[in-house]
Amino acid sequence: MDMNQFAKFYNSNKGGVIGALIGIVIAILILWLSFWTTLFIAILGIIGYYIGGAIFQGKNFIRELIDRIIPPGTYR
Numbered sequence: 001m002d003m004n005q006f007a008k009f010y011n012s013n014k015g016g017v018i019g020a021l022i023g024i025v026i027a028i029l030i031l032w033l034s035f036w037t038t039l040f041i042a043i044l045g046i047i048g049y050y051i052g053g054a055i056f057q058g059k060n061f062i063r064e065l066i067d068r069i070i071p072p073g074t075y076r
Contacts, residue, residue: 010017029038054061 026038026042029041033041051061054065
C-alpha cells in the first residue's frame with residue numbers, strides 16, 4: 001500500500017482509524033500499568049481538559065468556580 005492509497009483510506013475512514021488508535025493505546029496502557037492506574041490517568045485527563053477549556057473560555061473561571069462551590073458571603 002503506497003502513501004496515496006493510505007491517505008485516501010485515512011481520509012474516507014478518519015473516525016474509525018482514530019478510534020482504533022485510541023483503543024490500542026488504552027489497551028496497551030491497561031496491560032502495562034493496570035486498569036485502575038489507567039482509569040485514574042483518564043479521569044485526570046478529562047478533568048484537565050475541562051479546566052483548560054473553561055479557563056480559556058472565560059477569564060473569571062476560577063472566581064466563578066469558587067463562587068459555585070462556596071457562595072459569596074458564606075465564608076468570605
